[in-house]
Amino acid sequence: MADQNEVKRLEKLAYTMRKQLIQLCCAYPGPxxxxxxxxxxxxxxxxxxxxxxxxxxxxxxxxRDRFLLSKGHGAVCMYIAMALRGFFDFDKILETYGQVDSAYGMHPCKVQLPGVECSSGSLGQGLAMAVGMAISARHRGEGHRVFCMMGDGETCEGEIWEAAQTASSYHLGNLVGLVDRNKQFMTSYDGDFINLEPYADKWIAFGWRVIEVDGHDMNALVDVIDALPDSGDDKPTLLLCHTVKGKGVSFMEKNVGWHAGSLCEEDSKCALNDIESEYARNEGVE
Ligand SMILES: Cc1ncc(C[n+]2csc(CCOP(=O)(O)OP(=O)(O)O)c2C)c(N)n1
Incomplete structure (x- = not known):
């Protein structure tokens, strides 16, 4: 069972990160x-x-472990997670995000931003890059892992499945794929037009070990990450993270209107209020 002090520390970081995301979404004039x-x-x-x-x-x-954000439209989320870890300065992100010549683009660029492992934004490409990195690590005898975060809608791209097949054929136990399974795409829900289910079975059929987890339960996340197979294992692992799009903000949750957008002052206050209330509720300080 996960160390509860560690879980509390991580939950507090996630709370801070959500507030910073809202702050940026309000400060930045575009979506x-x-x-x-x-x-x-x-x-x-x-x-x-x-x-x-x-x-x-x-x-x-x-x-070092490598992290590839295949769903590159989520760049700001990665920037902030990394800023909280000491890679970047949040104030600089807030000041320059999305501006011409800023290193903090709407999609990540590894040339402009040392510490970022791959440039992305055109969906479907990250897993193939991660497979290449995992094969290279094996050739060099390096024991690190390669993590690749994908969107569930993104996995409609055929290149993902070419990479998935290659990963299991090459026995890449040093590769950990993650899918943000929020069951929403850009303008629709899973099942409206494209039906991804039976989703876990598809990855299993492609030779992967699938571990399903509630992507908002820090206890569960810590447990599955701590129990990941050794990087010398002979099978790639998929962490199928069940999540809610817009998690923590009542008017955004499961709302296809909030794939992307900007927040006025008033709405950002409501969003912050939601995030603060949920954190207080979870921490039992209400
Ligand atoms: C090749 C490609 N096609 C289309 C887009 C436009 N696009 C950006 S985000 C997105 C929806 C992605 O859905 P999902 O992967 O489920 O992301 P999430 O819901 O987690 O944001 C689309 C179609 C793109 N970036 N790349």
């Missing part, structure tokens, strides 16, 4: 992909602040 940012917040905190071996002071360490 922010806030729905899918809020759905993967807890998972990214669990990875960057607990599960992954990363060090902001040594970003070239060959033994």
């Amino acid at each position: 922010v992909h806030i729905g899918g940012d809020l759905s993967m917040t807890d998972v990214l905190i669990a990875l960057f602040h607990h599960g992954m071996k990363v060090n902001p002071l040594d970003i070239q360490d060959p033994n």
Whole structure:
């Protein structure tokens, strides 16, 4: 069972991160992909602040775990998770996000932002890059893991399944895929047009070990991350993270209107209020 002090520490980070996402969504004049940012917040905190071996002071360490954000439209979520870990400065993100020449683009660019492991934004490509990195690690005898976060809608892309098949064929136990299974795409719900179910079975059929987890339950996230098979294992693992798009903000949750958007002052106050109340409720300080 997860150490409860550690879980509380991570929950507090996720709470801070949600508030910073809302702050940025209000400050930035254009649309922010806030729905899918809020759905993967807890998972990214669990990875960057607990599960992954990363060090902001040594970003070239060959033994570091690699994180690839295949759902590149969620870049700001990754920037903030990394800022809280000491890679970047949140005030700088807030000041420059999305501006011409800013390193903090709407989609991540590894050339402009050292510490980011891959450039993304065109959906479907991250898992193939992660497979290449995992194969390379094996060739070099490096024991780190490669983590790749995908959107569930993103996995409609055929390249994901080519990569999935390659990963199991090459026995890449050092590869951990994650799917933000919020059951929403850009303008529709899963099942409206495309039906992804039986979703876990598809990954299993492609030779992966699938572990399902509530992507908002920090206890569960810590437990499954701590119990991941060794990187020398012979099967890639998929963490199927069941999440809610817009998690924590009542008017955004499960609302297809909030794939991306901007917040006025008044709505941002309501959003912050929701986030603060939920945190207080969970921490039992109401
Ligand atoms: C190849 C490609 N096609 C279309 C888009 C536009 N697009 C950006 S986000 C998105 C929806 C993605 O849905 P999902 O992966 O479920 O993301 P989430 O709901 O977690 O934000 C689409 C179609 C894109 N970025 N790349």
